[in-house]
Amino acid sequence: MAEDSISFQDFLPSMAEKLGGQGLMAELCKGFQLLMDPESRLITLDSLRRNAAALGLEGLKDDELRGMLREGDLDGDGALDQIEFCVLMVRLSPELMQVSEKLVEDAMGMGRWNGL
Secondary structure (H helix, E strand, O other): OOOOOOOHHHHHHHHHHHHHHHHHHHHHHHHHHHHOEOOOOEEOHHHHHHOOOOOOOOOOOHHHHHHHHHHHOOOOOOOEOHHHHHHHHHHOOHHHHHHHHHHHHHHHHOOOOOOO
């Protein structure tokens, strides 16, 4: 990894700081929209496979992609809905987990999250 590159764990907290809770949730919702299957409105193995190159995951096998889905699949249906995706993105950033309660409070205080 290049010295000037930024990891996801570093990027999400800085994005949250810049956008605030509501803005961060709106951006996560946009990310979900890009990855989801338009018919089921879920991130499925097929939709993840279709988007693997854009995510830099083109070398991953199906069992590895399934593992990624399982990581965030809270209801056990084998796919990610929008809430599961957002929760997973926050969980993948330990620093953001420390401030996530404040971000959620800020977002909820500002009204309903866009897209949720």
